[in-house]
Amino acid sequence: MNRLTVVGRIVRDVELREVGDGKIVMNNTLAIPRTYKVDHGQETDFINFVAWGKRAELIEEYCDKGNLVGLDGKIQSRNYENDKGQTVYVVEMLVDSVHFLQPRNSTRRRNRQKQAKN
Incomplete structure (x- = not known):
């Protein structure tokens, strides 16, 4: 069985990336x-975590650095070759569901609304 449930604070600003054929992903870290x-x-x-698709978009919409969240998912390991030709091994949490434990940041919402008007 590979299940993980954690509660902690998001360490970095939340940023989405588009990879491959338009898939949305976000990587971040949870301080527990x-x-x-x-x-x-x-x-x-x-704990490093990765969220894909709608989960990533929801985290980006509702969370900021420092927000308290609960994550459910599983541990996965992967490796890749960096630009120096070295193999890098990564262990991270793959997020299956998100539980928002703080109210949405209203300042961020207002800033987005202002940007949309411009």
């Missing part, structure tokens, strides 16, 4: 605080 504290404060795990 550990349930215990250490002498120098609370430790945090950083």
Whole structure:
């Protein structure tokens, strides 16, 4: 069984990319605080995640850097060759569903509405 459910904060600005034949994808990282504290404060795990299609579009529409979200999905591994010819191995979460745990950012919505009018 390969299932993962996590709750954390989005680490970077949310950006969509178009790949291949028009498929939409987004990659980001979720900061997940550990349930215990250490002498120098609370430790945090950083989990890379990828969302495709409508899920990616929903995250981009409703979330900003720092927003709290819940993600359900599975772990996947892949590799690719970088521009130096080295094989890079990646382990990440493939998102199946998103749970928005904060209200939508109204400032971002207003900025989009202004851009649409211009």
